[in-house]
Amino acid sequence: MNLAHVHLLLNHFPTIGFGIALGLFLVSLLRNNEDLRRTSLVIFFLISALAIPTYQSGNAALETLCSGPEGSCPPGVSMATVRAHEDAALPGFALMELTGFIAWLGLWQFRYIKRTPRWNVASVLLLSILSFGLMARAANIGGEIRHPEIEGTTQEQTAADGTVHGVVRSLGMYVTGHTWVWPSCETLHFVGLSILFTVLLLVDLRMLGVGKGMSFAALYQLLPLGMLGFALNLVTGMFFFIGAPEQYTKNPVFYWKMLFVMLGAANILYFMLLDEPWTVGAGDDAPLTAKLAAGSAIFLWVGVLFFGHMLPFLGNAF
Amino acid sequence: MEFLRAIEQSSFSQWVTGSSSVLAFPTILLLHTIGMGVVVGINAGIDLRILGLAPALPLAPMERFFPLLWVGFWVNAFTGVILLAADATTKMTNPDFYVKMGFIALAIINLRIIRNRVFRDPFIDKKPITSDVKVLAVTSMIFWLGAITAGRLMAYVGPVSGLTK
Numbered sequence: 001m002n003l004a005h006v007h008l009l010l011n012h013f014p015t016i017g018f019g020i021a022l023g024l025f026l027v028s029l030l031r032n033n034e035d036l037r038r039t040s041l042v043i044f045f046l047i048s049a050l051a052i053p054t055y056q057s058g059n060a061a062l063e064t065l066c067s068g069p070e071g072s073c074p075p076g077v078s079m080a081t082v083r084a085h086e087d088a089a090l091p092g093f094a095l096m097e098l099t100g101f102i103a104w105l106g107l108w109q110f111r112y113i114k115r116t117p118r119w120n121v122a123s124v125l126l127l128s129i130l131s132f133g134l135m136a137r138a139a140n141i142g143g144e145i146r147h148p149e150i151e152g153t154t155q156e157q158t159a160a161d162g163t164v165h166g167v168v169r170s171l172g173m174y175v176t177g178h179t180w181v182w183p184s185c186e187t188l189h190f191v192g193l194s195i196l197f198t199v200l201l202l203v204d205l206r207m208l209g210v211g212k213g214m215s216f217a218a219l220y221q222l223l224p225l226g227m228l229g230f231a232l233n234l235v236t237g238m239f240f241f242i243g244a245p246e247q248y249t250k251n252p253v254f255y256w257k258m259l260f261v262m263l264g265a266a267n268i269l270y271f272m273l274l275d276e277p278w279t280v281g282a283g284d285d286a287p288l289t290a291k292l293a294a295g296s297a298i299f300l301w302v303g304v305l306f307f308g309h310m311l312p313f314l315g316n317a318f
Numbered sequence: 319m320e321f322l323r324a325i326e327q328s329s330f331s332q333w334v335t336g337s338s339s340v341l342a343f344p345t346i347l348l349l350h351t352i353g354m355g356v357v358v359g360i361n362a363g364i365d366l367r368i369l370g371l372a373p374a375l376p377l378a379p380m381e382r383f384f385p386l387l388w389v390g391f392w393v394n395a396f397t398g399v400i401l402l403a404a405d406a407t408t409k410m411t412n413p414d415f416y417v418k419m420g421f422i423a424l425a426i427i428n429l430r431i432i433r434n435r436v437f438r439d440p441f442i443d444k445k446p447i448t449s450d451v452k453v454l455a456v457t458s459m460i461f462w463l464g465a466i467t468a469g470r471l472m473a474y475v476g477p478v479s480g481l482t483k
Contacts, residue, residue: 179474183470183471183473183474186470186473187466187467187470187471190351190354190466190469190470191463191466193351193354193355194354194355194358194359194362194462194466195359195362196355196359197355197356197358197359198359198360198362198363198366199363200359201356201359201360201363201383201386202360202363202380202383205383205386210382210383210386211379211380211381211382211383212379213376213378213379213382214375214376214379214380215374217374218372218374218375218376219372219375221371221372221373221374221375222363222371222372222375225366225371282376302352305348305351305352305355306348309344309347309348309351310340310344310348313340313343313344314340314344
């Protein structure tokens with residue numbers, strides 16, 4: 001199995017997953033079923049997390065597939081179609097991430113004010129339909145990348161395709177071509193890291209016993225701040241990725257970083273969905289499972305920082 | 319300059335920058351980054367709570383996080399000195415380094431004022447926060463933001479050794 005296979009495996013999840021979640025969401029609206037609505041919000045959130053490595057594995061697939069001289073593609077594969085697929089995928093991916101964020105916020109509000117506000121339901125509905133449509137279009141173009149019917153394409157033609165730049169590639173060249181972009185994104189990436197650490201340390205160390213005067217219900221108000229820190233780092237991180245994808249697609253340390261991000265996304269759901277952490281009032285000792293969830297959250301996010309930092313040292317970036 | 323060069327060429331500095339061991343430069347810089355997350359993370363939590371985020375959260379128990387904050391600070395002071403010694407001629411001649419030190423000094427003074435004004439007050443959670451304390455929270459965030467920015471830009475502006483990229 002190579003990295004192109006990974007993309008072929010992963011790329012079904014965003015479209016199919018969002019399709020299923022959208023179906024459940026619509027049924028929950030028709031039947032006014034809160035449990036079903038929360039289930040669909042959870043699926044939206046988890047699929048949007050999975051969409052991150054799915055998008056990234058596309059670049060890995062491209063590098064595996066078109067590895068001829070100067071990035072030329074094998075006969076039957078059109079670089080123009082690859083770039084069109086990429087250009088269709090990025091806006092779909094961006095909207096999918098926004099949907100995941102708003103869906104997560106809906107879950108958070110449900111727990112906080114006991115219902116999902118109307119604006120949240122409307123936003124999730126609109127955004128998920130839009131991102132599902134854009135992703136389906138990207139998938140459709142992706143399916144056309146291999147053309148067995150034009151097997152006779154000459155090597156000259158495909159080599160010339162190597163110079164085809166879509167919008168995403170142009171954006172990537174803007175990132176690496178302007179000296180201010182990379183350092184600015186780095187700075188914001190560190191700010192986002194610190195904001196994420198604010199919530200990570202206060203919530204999870206409290207569960208482990210530091211500052212027991214704080215109840216979980218009060219700390220719960222902080223969770224969207226942590227998610228904003230993550231969102232800032234996802235946006236700035238994607239600028240790095242689009243700027244120099246080959247530093248990440250062939251870097252095993254980056255795979256570990258993304259795996260830990262996925263596990264971190266699953267971890268936060270413990271604090272959103274289960275009743276157990278809510279039993280922790282001011283002065284209370286947290287139950288063992290809450291402590292385990294808190295300890296693993298610290299392990300996972302420090303792990304994300306560790307792998308990110310080690311990209312050039314243990315991995316092969318830069 | 320001779321002095322800085324001597325520090326930079328000491329066997330310890332040479333080990334930090336020259337060793338292929340992941341325990342040398344990579345791990346020292348990693349600890350510096352984790353320390354930053356701890357110091358700025360906890361500080362930002364206190365500042366944002368003062369400014370009205372998460373109003374249900376009591377301020378008093380946040381004082382329990384001060385020891386961890388100081389651990390983070392001293393880890394960074396210690397690893398920072400090592401990173402400075404390893405690259406003394408470059409960093410000590412980079413104006414951006416002094417900008418970073420200035421921001422950190424202001425941020426620490428600011429933190430001590432907040433501790434004396436807010437956490438030494440026994441009625442801290444029983445009365446509304448005054449606007450001068452809110453100003454201190456804003457300046458604290460500005461100083462830490464400045465320190466992060468100046469620190470990150472040391473890899474890009476002024477004399478750059480290429481070490482930290």
